Each structure stands twice: as C-alpha cells, then as structure tokens.
Amino acid sequence: MNSVTIGGLNISGNVVLSPMAGVSHITYRGICRELGAAYAPTELVSARSIRYNGLEKSMQYLRIDPEREKITAIQLFGADPEDFTAAIGKIMEDPVLSKVDIIDINMGCPVPKVVKTGAGSALMNEPEAAAAIVRASKKALEGLGKKVPVTVKTRIGYNASDAGRPDFAKAVADAGCDMLCVHGRTRPQMYAGLCDRKAIALMREAVRGYDIPFFANGDVTDGPSAASLMADTGADGVMIGRAARGNPWIFASVTAFLEGRELPAEPSEQERKEMLIRELEGRCRYCDEDIAVREFRSVMPFYVKGIRGAAKLKVRLMSALTCEEIKEILEI
Ligand SMILES: Cc1cc2nc3c(=O)[nH]c(=O)nc-3n(C[C@H](O)[C@H](O)[C@H](O)COP(=O)(O)O)c2cc1C
Structure with a gap:
C-alpha cells in the first residue's frame, strides 16, 4: 500500500x-x-x-x-x-x-x-x-x-x-x-x-x-x-x-x-443504480427529502452515464421530486 x-x-x-x-x-x-x-x-x-x-x-x-x-x-x-x-x-x-x-x-x-x-x-x-x-x-x-x-x-x-x-x-x-x-x-x-x-x-x-x-x-x-x-x-x-x-x-x-494489483471488476448497471440510491438516501438523512433530491440533480447523471437508455433516464431523473420516484425510474 x-x-x-x-x-x-x-x-x-x-x-x-x-x-x-x-x-x-x-x-x-x-x-x-x-x-x-x-x-x-x-x-x-x-x-x-x-x-x-x-x-x-x-x-x-x-x-x-x-x-x-x-x-x-x-x-x-x-x-x-x-x-x-x-x-x-x-x-x-x-x-x-x-x-x-x-x-x-x-x-x-x-x-x-x-x-x-x-x-x-x-x-x-x-x-x-x-x-x-x-x-x-x-x-x-x-x-x-x-x-x-x-x-x-x-x-x-x-x-x-x-x-x-x-x-x-x-x-x-x-x-x-x-x-x-x-x-x-x-x-x-x-x-x-x-x-x-x-x-x-x-x-x-x-x-x-x-x-x-x-x-x-x-x-x-x-x-x-x-x-x-x-x-x-x-x-x-x-x-x-x-x-x-x-x-x-x-x-x-x-x-x-x-499498487500493481489486479483491477476490481467494473460495477454493474444494477450496482451503479443501487449506489445512486444509497447516496441519495444518505443525503436525505441530513436535510428534507425535496432539498436532497434537488441538490442531487447535479450528481445523478454521472451515476447513469453510459448505461442503457441513459439519455432518457437522465431527463426523467431531473424532474423527479422524491426518492420513491427515483427508485421507480431506476426500477429498483
Ligand atoms: C463541480 C466542481 C466543484 C469544485 N469545487 C471545488 C472546491 O470546493 N474546492 C476545490 O479546491 N476545488 C474544487 N473544484 C476543483 C476540483 O477539486 C479539481 O481541482 C478539478 O476539477 C481538477 O481535477 P479533475 O480534472 O480531476 O476534475 C471543483 C471542481 C468541480 C468540477
């Protein structure tokens, strides 16, 4: 190390x-x-x-x-x-x-x-x-x-x-x-x-x-x-x-x-979506849900970048107002 x-x-x-x-x-x-x-x-x-x-x-x-x-x-x-x-x-x-x-x-x-x-x-x-x-x-x-x-x-x-x-x-x-x-x-x-x-x-x-x-x-x-x-x-x-x-x-x-070690496997689409939700839920512990969702808009697109249907997903994520809605959009 x-x-x-x-x-x-x-x-x-x-x-x-x-x-x-x-x-x-x-x-x-x-x-x-x-x-x-x-x-x-x-x-x-x-x-x-x-x-x-x-x-x-x-x-x-x-x-x-x-x-x-x-x-x-x-x-x-x-x-x-x-x-x-x-x-x-x-x-x-x-x-x-x-x-x-x-x-x-x-x-x-x-x-x-x-x-x-x-x-x-x-x-x-x-x-x-x-x-x-x-x-x-x-x-x-x-x-x-x-x-x-x-x-x-x-x-x-x-x-x-x-x-x-x-x-x-x-x-x-x-x-x-x-x-x-x-x-x-x-x-x-x-x-x-x-x-x-x-x-x-x-x-x-x-x-x-x-x-x-x-x-x-x-x-x-x-x-x-x-x-x-x-x-x-x-x-x-x-x-x-x-x-x-x-x-x-x-x-x-x-x-x-x-460190010359074997590289870890790339995260799957599912793992990326789950991490997005994990960060969002973490953010919700520190402020009201609507504020957390709004603040997270600048970050969410990066989690879905490159995954199937990302362009459409991003548009829908940007207008979501709650964690539940975001979970539905991501089908989690
Ligand atoms: C959205 C955004 C916010 C940033 N905020 C800060 C900051 O608060 N403090 C800071 O020292 N640098 C800030 N930076 C600069 C980054 O820490 C970094 O120096 C810069 O993005 C170059 O590194 P990168 O090519 O790996 O992105 C910010 C950069 C971006 C894109």
Missing part, C-alpha cells in the same frame, strides 16, 4: 478525492473512503462566514464523520488571516469538528465571487498574503494544542500566461504548509483545456527541499492516467475530481493499478 505522511499524520494510500462543491457531501465522502480513497476533504467553506455567522450556517458543508471517514479534512477559503484564526477557533470548539485531521486551504478557486474577495486563486497573485494565511492557521492550531496539519490546494497560475508558480509554491512551503496539491490549469482555464504537467512539475521541484508530500491534480480518469501524472510531475499522489462524480469505484481501481 502506498502511503504518505502529512505533517506527522500517516495516510494509507495516495489517491484522494478532490474537493468539489455540491459533490463532496458527507455521505459521498464516506462511500469514497470505503472504496479506497486515502481521504476525502469537504468542499470549500468560507472562513469569514464561520467567523461572523458561526458554524451552524455552514454546517451542511462542514460536517464530518470521524468514525466512518477515519481521516477527515475540512477545506477553508478566505483572504484574511484573522478569518482563519477565528474560524479554526470555532471549529475546535465543536465536539465533532474538533476531531478533524487536516485543515486544507483553497488557493485555487477560479469562481469570480470568490476571486473578487482576494480568496481562492487570487491568492496566487499575493504569495505573501497566502503565506500569512498558512502561518495564521498553523499558529491558531498550535495555540489550541492541536497537531493538525495545514495543507494547500492551488493551481499552476492566476494568469493565462503562467506556466507554473514555483515562487508561490515556495512561499506557502516556507510558511509551513504540510502538503501542497497543484491542479495543472490556470485560473482563466477553469476546467477547460489540457492539464499542464510541466508546470506542475516546476512547482513540485520548487518544494522538493521541504520534505512535504506533493499531490498532482487534473484529468485523472483511471489507473494509467494517475500513474503517468505522478511520473511526469514527480508527485507523491493524486487528487481525482470530475471523474469521481457518480463513480466512487474509481478509487479502488486507481489504487489497485498503482
């Missing part, structure tokens, strides 16, 4: 679910862990909102299940170091959230709403501000007597012309970040175009002397693409985003490939 150590924390496996807003629900994260993800962070949560509105308002995104997930990670975004200090303070006052194993900081989000506040990928323009956030987060945790590693997830640049930002990687490593993950696209690329592995490798080399694990991210769809991304960038592991939507089995398959 490949393993990595993040700030003293031993992690079995090196294939991680990439945080995704609307996808990384607590239920789905537990399923990914069960099927071989080394860990599965929450989606991005605003440090400022936690600071000023308290935990309750963000709880639907922050929620973790230390028993099931084993290794838990909360991803925060923001621009002001004091927001992180305050947010971490509140997280550590909560009986469950205080058990979190990793605090991850989003320094890659390209969405204008986030960037215009100076957070997400905008931090790539301000390596000193990014470093200050890492330092403040580490200090807040240490001050509370918590040995919780602080990790950073970023991109290869803010501008279209950027081809890697080794200076940025060094700045956050110097500030004490315990793991760095780089998505091989610039901010304006969002999720389009090809991942630039050379640019990731440049950032990997920049932090080689820091003795922290480095993860690469972008376009992993199976074992061979994970192995070649690691080989081309010198990364210790990969994060998988879009290809994991409606496909938690990808973790078992990629992990088996990387």
Whole structure:
C-alpha cells in the first residue's frame, strides 16, 4: 500500500478525492473512503462566514464523520488571516469538528465571487498574503494544542500566461504548509483545456527541499492516467475530481493499478443504480427529502452515464421530486 505522511499524520494510500462543491457531501465522502480513497476533504467553506455567522450556517458543508471517514479534512477559503484564526477557533470548539485531521486551504478557486474577495486563486497573485494565511492557521492550531496539519490546494497560475508558480509554491512551503496539491490549469482555464504537467512539475521541484508530500491534480480518469501524472510531475499522489462524480469505484481501481494489483471488476448497471440510491438516501438523512433530491440533480447523471437508455433516464431523473420516484425510474 502506498502511503504518505502529512505533517506527522500517516495516510494509507495516495489517491484522494478532490474537493468539489455540491459533490463532496458527507455521505459521498464516506462511500469514497470505503472504496479506497486515502481521504476525502469537504468542499470549500468560507472562513469569514464561520467567523461572523458561526458554524451552524455552514454546517451542511462542514460536517464530518470521524468514525466512518477515519481521516477527515475540512477545506477553508478566505483572504484574511484573522478569518482563519477565528474560524479554526470555532471549529475546535465543536465536539465533532474538533476531531478533524487536516485543515486544507483553497488557493485555487477560479469562481469570480470568490476571486473578487482576494480568496481562492487570487491568492496566487499575493504569495505573501497566502503565506500569512498558512502561518495564521498553523499558529491558531498550535495555540489550541492541536497537531493538525495545514495543507494547500492551488493551481499552476492566476494568469493565462503562467506556466507554473514555483515562487508561490515556495512561499506557502516556507510558511509551513504540510502538503501542497497543484491542479495543472490556470485560473482563466477553469476546467477547460489540457492539464499542464510541466508546470506542475516546476512547482513540485520548487518544494522538493521541504520534505512535504506533493499531490498532482487534473484529468485523472483511471489507473494509467494517475500513474503517468505522478511520473511526469514527480508527485507523491493524486487528487481525482470530475471523474469521481457518480463513480466512487474509481478509487479502488486507481489504487489497485498503482499498487500493481489486479483491477476490481467494473460495477454493474444494477450496482451503479443501487449506489445512486444509497447516496441519495444518505443525503436525505441530513436535510428534507425535496432539498436532497434537488441538490442531487447535479450528481445523478454521472451515476447513469453510459448505461442503457441513459439519455432518457437522465431527463426523467431531473424532474423527479422524491426518492420513491427515483427508485421507480431506476426500477429498483
Ligand atoms: C463541480 C466542481 C466543484 C469544485 N469545487 C471545488 C472546491 O470546493 N474546492 C476545490 O479546491 N476545488 C474544487 N473544484 C476543483 C476540483 O477539486 C479539481 O481541482 C478539478 O476539477 C481538477 O481535477 P479533475 O480534472 O480531476 O476534475 C471543483 C471542481 C468541480 C468540477
């Protein structure tokens, strides 16, 4: 089993679910862990909102299940170091959230709403501000007597012309970040175009002397693409985003490939439908059924992708309002 150590924390496996807003629900994260993800962070949560509105308002995104997930990670975004200090303070006052194993900081989000506040990928323009956030987060945790590693997830640049930002990687490593993950696209690329592995490798080399694990991210769809991304960038592991939507089995398959084991059988149509229902029912435990069904609309199509009659199924699933209706549509 490949393993990595993040700030003293031993992690079995090196294939991680990439945080995704609307996808990384607590239920789905537990399923990914069960099927071989080394860990599965929450989606991005605003440090400022936690600071000023308290935990309750963000709880639907922050929620973790230390028993099931084993290794838990909360991803925060923001621009002001004091927001992180305050947010971490509140997280550590909560009986469950205080058990979190990793605090991850989003320094890659390209969405204008986030960037215009100076957070997400905008931090790539301000390596000193990014470093200050890492330092403040580490200090807040240490001050509370918590040995919780602080990790950073970023991109290869803010501008279209950027081809890697080794200076940025060094700045956050110097500030004490315990793991760095780089998505091989610039901010304006969002999720389009090809991942630039050379640019990731440049950032990997920049932090080689820091003795922290480095993860690469972008376009992993199976074992061979994970192995070649690691080989081309010198990364210790990969994060998988879009290809994991409606496909938690990808973790078992990629992990088996990387470890040279026989690949598990592909899930059958029936198994995929049953997993869809399992995730949906899990989601219903945390909010009203109609809300869960509506929120799940962005994920359901991925579960039925490629199965017989998928196009018609998707249309019907999109207008369903209850779990019962969805079961009927899937004939489960
Ligand atoms: C719907 C969606 C939501 C995302 N939300 C987040 C997020 O909350 N935090 C984050 O760091 N990245 C987020 N990302 C980026 C992914 O984590 C990942 O970096 C990106 O999709 C590239 O990896 P992939 O090629 O494996 O998908 C999101 C991506 C998508 C498609």
